Ligand SMILES: Nc1ncnc2c1ncn2[C@@H]1O[C@H](COP(=O)(O)OP(=O)(O)OP(=O)(O)O)[C@@H](O)[C@H]1O
Ligand SMILES: Nc1ncnc2c1ncn2[C@@H]1O[C@H](COP(=O)(O)OP(=O)(O)OP(=O)(O)O)[C@@H](O)[C@H]1O
Ligand code: SF4
Ligand code: SF4
């Protein structure tokens with residue numbers, strides 16, 4: 225429903241495969257989705273389905289053993305995949321898209337004051353002096369709820385929740401229009417998680433930032449989601465508005481995944497999905513979910529295309 | 545049609561826990577304190593980390609309870625003390641009428657065979673250089689099962705119980721060759737193999753994916769019912785508790801602050817901290833994104849220097865000034881069998 229002009233991000237057929245001694249790992253295998261300005265999409269999927277790899281592909285943070293990296297990534301209508309590494313570093317990473325990596329709160333530099341760490345990207349990528357950068361640091365600390373005097377502290381002097389807020393402040397300090405968050409709350413306590421989700425909501429509201437929230441925590445993800453994309457074995461199998469998705473997921477995998485979530489406020493009996501996701505080394509031909517799908521039929525031995533159902537997308541033959 | 549299929553898949557797998565008639569007490573914890581000494585070098589007096597403070601409860605034969613609380617509140621310290629791995633600073637652990645402190649070394653060893661421990665973090669729980677067979681054989685050898693055939697027999701049975709078949713395929717494998725869910729089944733099989741009467745499960749599913757989590761919880765439930773085991777289930781996830789435990793104990797900063805039947809506690813939480821935990825627990829719902837959550841300010845206190853009076857008072861919106869910040873609350877029972885350590889419930 226977003227018109228082209230307010231479309232912030234458009235990903236087409238993004239592919240990232242890794243070379244290993246056993247063969248090529250197809251961690252991201254033809255991912256498409258788009259995101260509007262000031263919107264949040266959550267990417268949900270089980271461990272190993274390729275979520276972190278997708279964030280790496282998006283930010284071009286590639287390991288050495290890349291086997292294949294291709295596709296189109298339009299950021300504000302510019303295909304950033306066409307930029308060379310230097311142009312990408314200068315124009316896209318940090319200033320366009322920031323990443324809060326998985327376990328970021330444990331990746332802060334232990335021997336640097338957190339204020340200096342947050343100031344650094346503003347100095348490097350915005351060309352600010354240290355004093356100017358610190359002006360932004362204080363502003364960001366306020367947005368994420370870190371007391372101003374914490375700038376002089378070292379990471380070990382902060383709780384996990386506070387360190388996670390610092391990591392978030394660091395991603396924000398360059399005013400990117402999009403922030404990619406990889407499992408931002410999964411290592412945190414319940415009340416801290418709820419606090420961080422509040423902070424993200426407030427930033428979205430106050431700064432107009434867009435988010436890609438990558439997680440396997442379905443319940444918590446609904447705190448921020450405008451849109452949902454379900455990832456399975458390297459591919460997006462369903463994508464649509466959160467208000468449509470949560471009450472009635474379409475793809476059989478989405479349905480079973482949602483049914484596996486224990487709920488506090490209902491007595492529905494959670495179920496589980498038998499079997500395991502396929503290996504990404506040699507994914508089966510046809511629908512990758514077929515081996516675990518109770519609805520599979522003859523057609524499913526061919527790879528399903530993405531079908532449009534209303535304003536939702538689903539990669540399953542049931543919706544032909 | 546899809547909904548029908550899912551209903552079909554759910555059949556025969558109902559998880560709601562019925563509360564059974566009370567039975568023989570298996571475990572009783574009385575005024576337990578577990579304090580770790582803080583060592584300071586140079587000058588200064590050593591203090592204590594009061595990880596478990598003034599905890600009492602009873603657990604019946606075949607009963608399941610959940611201990612719920614945030615990181616660092618003392619859950620693992622409590623469990624390790626029950627397992628006999630920590631020595632209580634004061635108070636008693638009485639198992640089957642025997643006081644742990646009075647057991648001889650050999651008796652303590654036998655005692656440990658009566659408890660199966662499913663520890664936090666399945667990935668760290670299994671020794672990486674041992675095969676599944678070696679992992680499961682070890683407790684049998686230690687407990688004195690001399691006959692190799694008998695050991696293999698019991699290993700196969702345990703693997704059958706946790707639905708790892710064909711067992712011969714798994715026996716020669718190393719942990720890294722197994723999925724997270726399979727590794728956790730091995731951990732459970734190891735906990736079950738000496739036929740314990742009590743299982744202590746410390747966050748048994750928190751590292752697993754949602755789809756596998758429920759499977760493991762159901763498996764543990766089935767074993768609990770089949771063998772009439774007592775289970776202490778430690779978790780920070782309130783949404784899984786009702787599927788597994790008849791009672792809930794809520795722990796905050798070393799204290800058990802609320803104890804009640806699961807249904808009662810979820811429907812009528814009394815302690816302000818419990819209320820906050822429940823409010824912070826999300827169910828997947830797109831409308832969650834429309835509003836902010838109410839969360840108590842601040843963070844749990846340091847256990848080396850907990851706040852005076854009620855340990856929750858610096859964060860509590862219902863604080864009674866002059867009382868809560870001065871006097872540690874005692875346990876009240878405003879509803880029969882529903883205990884809460886909070887001054888709000890002091891009878892007038
Ligand atoms: N550099 C690499 N070389 C080879 N394989 C890799 C590499 N990085 C990731 N993989 C593999 O790619 C797959 C996807 O990994 P990824 O980390 O993207 O999953 P994820 O969805 O983020 O999982 P989690 O929820 O556990 O974080 C996995 O099978 C992983 O082992
Ligand atoms: N051996 C020890 N010596 C000193 N302090 C300890 C020791 N073990 C635990 N503690 C401290 O005691 C407190 C309670 O720890 P415990 O591991 O029991 O918490 P927990 O509730 O299990 O936390 P989590 O949910 O993170 O596992 C913490 O402050 C911890 O740092
Ligand atoms: S394409 Fe076929 S196998 Fe795949 S999810 Fe749809 S029905 Fe199931
Ligand atoms: S005792 Fe007082 S401070 Fe503690 S939880 Fe109750 S009302 Fe709040």
Ligand SMILES: [Mg+2]
Pocket residue numbers: 275276277326406
């Ligand atoms: Mg990841």
Ligand SMILES: [Mg+2]
Pocket residue numbers: 619620621664746
């Ligand atoms: Mg613990």
